[in-house]
Amino acid sequence: MPLLAADNLSLERGGRQLFRDLSFKVFPGQLVQIEGANGAGKTSLIRILAGLSRYGYEGRVSRSGAMLYLGHHSAVKALLTPRENLAWHVSGEADFSDRDIEHALARVGLYGYEDVPSHALSAGQHRRVNLARLYLSQSPLWILDEPYTAIDVTGVGELETLFAQHARAGGAVLLTSHQAMAVDYPVSRLDLTAGIAS
Structure with missing residues (x-):
């Protein structure tokens, strides 16, 4: 099917x-x-x-x-940290722990940036925050x-x-x-x- x-x-x-x-x-x-x-x-x-x-x-x-859609533009809120952005995005899929969130951010190269306000990050880092959702996604x-x-x-x-x-x-x-x-x-x-x- x-x-x-x-x-x-x-x-x-x-x-x-x-x-x-x-x-x-x-x-x-x-x-x-x-x-x-x-x-x-x-x-x-x-x-x-x-x-x-x-x-x-x-x-x-x-x-x-279920479906996961990631658009051309990063859906990152500038006043939130990468940790807060990712936690908000995946909150509807499952109950992920802080460790899960940190691991996903590390997988996209954001280790050490978890708690930096997103407005201080580059465009590429914004993109990586968005892509970290893939490492937690349960959507087929x-x-x-x-x-x-x-x-x-x-x-x-x-x-x-x-x-x-x-x-x-x-x-x-x-x-x-x-x-x-x-x-x-x-x-x-x-x-x-x-x-x-x-």
């Missing part, structure tokens, strides 16, 4: 057709990368798939099970918009290892990115420029 299914999705914005009659499914164990030039509709599509689109579109999206489906933004090469490699681990455990990852994934795991690709899935 697919974790996500898109049936005949079409979206027009500003008089321009971004995509038409787009259909695909995401199954447990899959990594799916949405590709396309700037303006091809990658973020618009991923927001439709996550149920967050502000625009009218045609077609249908169905999801099975991850929908991620440009997760590599402001992340260095080492961080990208660690994320791709995490994606592969999540897929091997029966989860699925659907993401947008301008760069090719160098993960040791099969990656399905959805090319919005060409309108094809492979």
Whole structure:
């Protein structure tokens, strides 16, 4: 049974057709990368798939099970610390301990920054606070918009290892990115420029 299914999705914005009659499914164990030039509709599509689109579109999206969505912009509150931000974000999933929170922040390179006000952190560190949610997520489906933004090469490699681990455990990852994934795991690709899935 697919974790996500898109049936005949079409979206027009500003008089321009971004995509038409787009259909695909995401199954447990899959990594799916949405590709396309700037303006091809990658973020618009991923927001439709996550149920967050502000625009009218045609077609249908169905999801099975819980989903974690991380958008292109970091959802970090400047007055809170990384510890407080992460604890707030994951509070609806489970009862995580302080040690769980600290471990997740350490995994994304924020050891020692747990209690620094977030307004004192860099854009890349804000991004890492957001990405730390992945290390605590119990959702089988991850929908991620440009997760590599402001992340260095080492961080990208660690994320791709995490994606592969999540897929091997029966989860699925659907993401947008301008760069090719160098993960040791099969990656399905959805090319919005060409309108094809492979």
